[in-house]
Amino acid sequence: MKDRLQQIREDALRQIGSSASLEKLNEVRVSVLGKKGELTAVLKSMKDIAAEERPKFGQMVNDARAEIEHALEEAKAKMERRIRAEQMKAEVIDVTLPARRNKVGHRHPNTIAMEEVENIFIGMGYEVVEGPEIETDYYNFEALNIPADHPAKDEQDTFYINGDFLLRTQTSGTQVHEMERGKLPIRMIAPGRVFRSDEVDATHSPSFHQIEGLVIDKHITFADLKGTLAEFAKELFGEDTKVKFRPHHFNFTEPSAEMDVSCFKCGGKGCRFCKGTGWIEILGCGLVHPNVLKMSGIDPEAYSGFAFGIGLERIALLKYEIDDMRLLYENDIRFLRQF
Template sequence: MIKDNLEKIRQDAVKKMMESETMEALNEIRVAYLGKKGELTNLLKSMKDVDPKDRPTVGKLVNEAREELEKHLSEAQARLAMEKRRLQLESEVIDVTLPAKKSVVGHPHPNRVALDEVERIFVGMGYEVVEGPEIEYDYYNFEALNIPANHPAKDEQDTFYITKDILLRTQTSPVQVRTMEKKKPPIRVISPGRVFRSDEVDATHSPSFHQIEGMVIDKGITFADLKGTLQQFAKEMFGEDTRVKFRPHHFPFTEPSAEMDVSCFKCGGKGCRFCKNEGWIEILGCGMVHPKVLRMSGIDPEIYSGFAFGIGLERIALLKYEIDDMRLLYENDIRFLRQF
């Protein structure tokens, strides 16, 4: 009798559980069968009517039925939870092609981007980054660099003067002298900074711009070392395939002096509008530090030698990022800055 009941309860409950469609419904089924006043519980309560000798068997059956129902219950719960999750995910489908929400970060100035690159390359080669004053003595800017009084380069048309002896530095080269006065060889430094020349503002000129000076002083430094160093710089800066060309030139503070061209990084040297069909682009001036400059800075040219170079930062930035007007660098239009 009980057995039949049990079987019926079991079958009904399993069927209802398997058909239930919501968690709430399932919960009601659970209460109806397994709850304190549920059918199965009631059945257990009626055990007192069972013949004592059958009780263990019946008890076992009831417990088995209970376990089975609980198993089905948890299966149904899992099934419904999965279904709920599925529905949720389905309702949350997004259009992944909608615009990105970018975090509003600022942008470095293109000069800075180029300078970071130059600094990274030379710091990697063991160079220390040093600085010097932007308002400078005539002595450091000219005289100590073997540009004597009355040299045409000192003409007022090029140099901004404050007093007879103090000026806005026209180049970063005075840092060479200041460094040699302070440090003993071996010296490997670069010195980026602002320089000033009396040029009206236009697409290719600015009265204020930046240079990066470089200098190495040690025993046995050769012109070949200069070539090798700057070739390595050019390859890292402009690409592994870059070729370099050194042309003799003249600077008062180096001897021998050279200008370095790199193969056009736009056309690879075949000649294009960018390099004015030359295949080469002038990048920097360099040379062996003039013995007079070494001596004036307290370094014996019989023992030490060295090389120096000067790079126009704006020139690099304009070339590298193909900026066609230098004025853009000082207007600070956000639509321009955002591109770097």
């Protein structure tokens, strides 16, 4: 009996060693350890052994079984590793083949610039609002302290529907709408389309976009205007951006200024973008004119505020180095895909 067991063990181990496939290994498992396997048969014949020998012999059978099982597992693991390795070798691909891309669309550069500006001001607590594109004379001019005979109202600048209605020439009218709502303090920006009677060329368009900003509160100062817009410029054009405020004139602000930023292309050394000056004019701004506050029902002694207007296309053209404004309205996909 012992010899038989020894024989089975040796045969099994030999067969395991010579098995060339997982199937073969399985056959060995079945033929030795299976229900009808040789080892199982030996176990079944235990009854023929003397009672006192049985525990010892049982131990031997179990040891042989464990040894065979272990050998089977080891051989299987080894074989699986080999097969995986062969598979890896067979599955090598040329990773430089072209990618399969989900063809996503592209946002218009104007919108990208607009969202950048919006996000900066949202972060500073500004609400984004909108106003009508067809406006009344009152909101576009009169309430902004632009009197009836002002040259800005000339037909050469403004598209009129009739005497009372026109296409807004600036987003500044939204200031008035917002102030008239009567909810103070105000911190808002108003992006939108504006219209001026300019023939289409590389630097002009009869339709373009502005972003208006307005802050009204107690104790708002020109220093606050400077600080806010300097912060904005740094966010938009980079931490090293410097700003310069030059006196200017707008009917609806006093004092008024234009803000230049240090050229973000050359850092202020002078290049073709800044026409060699090192500075780029970016926006107009000022403290809200007391007449404008009064007309909108706000006491200019109790409240003050500042306003600013940014030309969106100007920023988009400069930032993305677009050399012709007409490209913005042609919608050539080869242009749009670059943003």
